[in-house]
Amino acid sequence: METREESEGRPLDFIRQIIAEDLQSGKHHRTITRFPPEPNGFLHIGHAKSICLNFGIAGETGGACNLRFDDTNPSKEDVSYVESIKEDVKWLGFHWGKEALYASDYFPQLYEFAAALIKIDKAYVCQLSPDEIRQYRGTLTEPGKESPYRNRSVAENLDLFERMKSGEFAEGSHVLRAKIDMTSPNVNMRDPVIYRILKDHHHRTADTWVIYPMYDYTHCLSDMLENITHSLCTLEFEDHRPLYDWVLDSLNTPCHPRQIEFARLNLSYTVMSKRKLLKMVMGKYVDGWDDPRMLTISGLRRRGYTPASLRNFCKTIGIGKSESRIDMGVLENEIRSDLNVSAPRRMCVLDPIKVIIDNYPVGQVEEMAAMNHPQNPKMGERRVPFTRELYIERDDFMEDPPKKYHRLGPDREVRLRFAYLIRYVSHVTDAESGKITEIHCTYDPETRGGAAPDGRKVKGTIHWVSAEKAMPVTVRLFDRLFKVEDPEADKNVDFLDQMNPHSKIVVSNAMAEPSLMELHPDDKIQFERLGYFCADHVESLIGRPVLNRTVTLKDSWGANK
RNA sequence: UGGGGCGUCGCCAAGCGGUAAGGCACCGGGUUUUGAUCCCGGCAUCCGUAGGUUCGAAUCCUUCCGCCCCAGCCA
Numbered sequence: 122m123e124t125r126e127e128s129e130g131r132p133l134d135f136i137r138q139i140i141a142e143d144l145q146s147g148k149h150h151r152t153i154t155r156f157p158p159e160p161n162g163f164l165h166i167g168h169a170k171s172i173c174l175n176f177g178i179a180g181e182t183g184g185a186c187n188l189r190f191d192d193t194n195p196s197k198e199d200v201s202y203v204e205s206i207k208e209d210v211k212w213l214g215f216h217w218g219k220e221a222l223y224a225s226d227y228f229p230q231l232y233e234f235a236a237a238l239i240k241i242d243k244a245y246v247c248q249l250s251p252d253e254i255r256q257y258r259g260t261l262t263e264p265g266k267e268s269p270y271r272n273r274s275v276a277e278n279l280d281l282f283e284r285m286k287s288g289e290f291a292e293g294s295h296v297l298r299a300k301i302d303m304t305s306p307n308v309n310m311r312d313p314v315i316y317r318i319l320k321d322h323h324h325r326t327a328d329t330w331v332i333y334p335m336y337d338y339t340h341c342l343s344d345m346l347e348n349i350t351h352s353l354c355t356l357e358f359e360d361h362r363p364l365y366d367w368v369l370d371s372l373n374t375p376c377h378p379r380q381i382e383f384a385r386l387n388l389s390y391t392v393m394s395k396r397k398l399l400k401m402v403m404g405k406y407v408d409g410w411d412d413p414r415m416l417t418i419s420g421l422r423r424r425g426y427t428p429a430s431l432r433n434f435c436k437t438i439g440i441g442k443s444e445s446r447i448d449m450g451v452l453e454n455e456i457r458s459d460l461n462v463s464a465p466r467r468m469c470v471l472d473p474i475k476v477i478i479d480n481y482p483v484g485q486v487e488e489m490a491a492m493n494h495p496q497n498p499k500m501g502e503r504r505v506p507f508t509r510e511l512y513i514e515r516d517d518f519m520e521d522p523p524k525k526y527h528r529l530g531p532d533r534e535v536r537l538r539f540a541y542l543i544r545y546v547s548h549v550t551d552a553e554s555g556k557i558t559e560i561h562c563t564y565d566p567e568t569r570g571g572a573a574p575d576g577r578k579v580k581g582t583i584h585w586v587s588a589e590k591a592m593p594v595t596v597r598l599f600d601r602l603f604k605v606e607d608p609e610a611d612k613n614v615d616f617l618d619q620m621n622p623h624s625k626i627v628v629s630n631a632m633a634e635p636s637l638m639e640l641h642p643d644d645k646i647q648f649e650r651l652g653y654f655c656a657d658h659v660e661s662l663i664g665r666p667v668l669n670r671t672v673t674l675k676d677s678w679g680a681n682k
Numbered sequence: 683u684g685g686g687g688c689g690u691c692g693c694c695a696a697g698c699g700g701u702a703a704g705g706c707a708c709c710g711g712g713u714u715u716u717g718a719u720c721c722c723g724g725c726a727u728c729c730g731u732a733g734g735u736u737c738g739a740a741u742c743c744u745u746c747c748g749c750c751c752c753a754g755c756c757a
Contacts, residue, residue: 131696131704132695132696132697132703132704134695134696138698157757158757159756159757161756161757191757193756193757194756194757196756197756197757250755251754251755254755255753255754258753259684259753260684260753261683261684261685261752261753262683262684262685263684264684265753292755293755295755296755298755305685306684306685306686307684307685307686307752308684308685308752308753309685309752309753311753314754314755316755317755318755319755333755335754335755335756335757336756336757337757339757340757356686356687356688356750356751357750357751357752357757358751358757359686359687359751359752360685360686360687360751360752361752362686363686382687384688389693395757437694437695437705437706438694438695438705439694439695439696439705441688441694441695442687442688443687443688443689443694443695443750444687444688444749444750444751445693445694445695446693446694447693447694447706448692448693448694448706448707450693450706450707451693451694451705451706451707454705454706454707457718457719458719461718461719462719466716468716492715495714495715495716495718495719496719496720525717526717527717528717536715537715538715538716539715540715570715571715572715579715581715581716581717582714582715582716582717583716584716647716647718648716649716649718650716650717650718651716652718674716674717674718674719675717675718675719676717676718677717677718678717679717
């Protein structure tokens with residue numbers, strides 16, 4: 122019973138249950154997991170799920186989690202990716218042992234294991250062309266047939282494999298195959314290729330090797346060499362588990378990790394495959410891997426998400442085997458609840474309309490005290506200058522408002538947050554454009570700070586900024602990258618055609634309160650009534666912030682409009 | 683029509699033979715100088731389907747249905 126519950130009383134997922142049992146039964150005394158990214162792209166939120174799982178389990182059970190780069194395909198991999206991956210894992214708040222590991226470090230051992238497989242007649246060099254290999258493999262419903270090279274002698278195989286390694290043969294001319302069963306109903310077991318010739322420059326081993334081991338062969342042995350106890354991967358590898366086990370069993374290794382598969386993460390209104398993300402980056406559909414709209418770790422970081430919010434998100438969605446698509450709202454909810462307690466409040470007007478307080482002295486400036494957080498006085502307050510001419514949000518005035526509209530309109534009185542109650546007098550409309558250019562109001566001097574001595578109620582509270590003292594800032598409003606919940610649902614439509622053309626709106630002349638002068642890159646704030654924003658850590662300077670909208674506030678009014 | 687998986691509230695997800703947790707969303711109500719936050723309440727007589735076993739089933743057995751993955755010298 123105890124093993125099913127975490128300290129917080131949350132039930133254990135099926136993987137943690139298995140591990141708890143293994144620990145209790147004494148099968149293992151310490152768990153070692155691993156996070157094995159291929160350095161061929163940036164990490165995304167789906168990887169965060171795996172990272173939180175693997176590092177999380179290690180942390181909870183006093184074990185360890187290795188960061189191991191699965192770098193067996195030099196044609197797709199690059200050092201720049203290993204750097205970004207390390208940075209992202211660290212940023213998420215996790216630590217790997219002594220140093221990062223690389224499958225490529227095991228190439229010499231892997232080669233020896235392959236030779237050993239040949240010696241026990243469980244691997245052979247095959248000279249069928251890629252095309253022929255496919256034909257010989259059979260189909261899902263028909264068995265394959267054996268390669269004519271399948272029954273070479275051990276000596277000949279050893280010689281050929283050695284010559285593959287020495288670079289004697291051309292790419293594609295020879296492969297090493299496991300000798301298993303061409304009639305297996307599991308296609309992965311029909312003599313899978315375990316080594317191929319690739320004359321590419323490897324980011325770590327340079328030109329030392331011209332033969333590279335395949336994933337199925339490499340992964341299990343790497344796990345074994347690192348004494349991994351539980352090898353956690355996604356569902357599509359379920360069919361590969363027999364091969365994982367076959368390699369280790371055939372080599373009779375001293376350690377045999379247990380592979381367990383779980384469902385990968387899908388989120389609504391986005392795509393998660395690295396291939397597709399790469400396509401968006403290369404095709405300039407977004408501004409790079411760390412574009413704030415991207416669900417990459419670096420994109421989310423730049424957007425203003427915190428490590429804790431991502432970790433909480435992963436905890437919330439849980440681990441299971443059923444394929445799911447999580448609503449974006451769940452992710453947004455996590456960052457809101459984090460920023461709600463930590464982000465200082467500020468005021469900014471995105472779409473300014475001028476308000477003139479007719480009875481306020483020209484040239485007078487008052488410094489209004491504004492709390493940095495309504496529920497947390499410890500966060501202190503700042504002063505916001507109030508003057509005769511102000512800006513309010515164009516949305517906060519309506520000529521003919523409905524009853525339920527809690528803002529400014531003809532004959533209405535509203536509160537300017539932390540300032541005064543103001544009453545509508547008149548407004549001016551530009552004859553040509555029909556746009557309202559200014560609104561005249563009067564203020565009640567008795568209501569300084571926003572409270573009416575007579576206790577009268579007003580329609581609502583709106584944010585504002587002094588027209589003279591405001592600082593113009595650039596604000597970017599981000600929205601979901603895709604128009605549809607599942608951009609991959611329709612196989613006949615290119616996912617790129619489903620992108621949301623309005624996912625990034627740049628507001629270059631928003632008006633912010635002067636305290637934003639002090640904002641540092643990466644600082645996170647809430648603009649009252651608008652949402653959470655952060656100073657873009659690439660493009661901001663102190664005194665000249667570029668703000669990214671992380672997420673809007675919940676809006677029960679906008680939703681009913 | 684080969685093999686491997688999965689089907690519990692709109693979206694996730696507990697449940698492990700004793701009579702359906704929780705979160706998000708949604709709907710009410712209260713507080714509020716952010717239509718935010720916070721608080722209170724509501725939200726599956728039912729667990730893809732049809733049978734069976736049992737005193738008792740979402741949990742065990744069988745049938746059928748639906749969905750996903752696999753035929754890279756990618757991972």
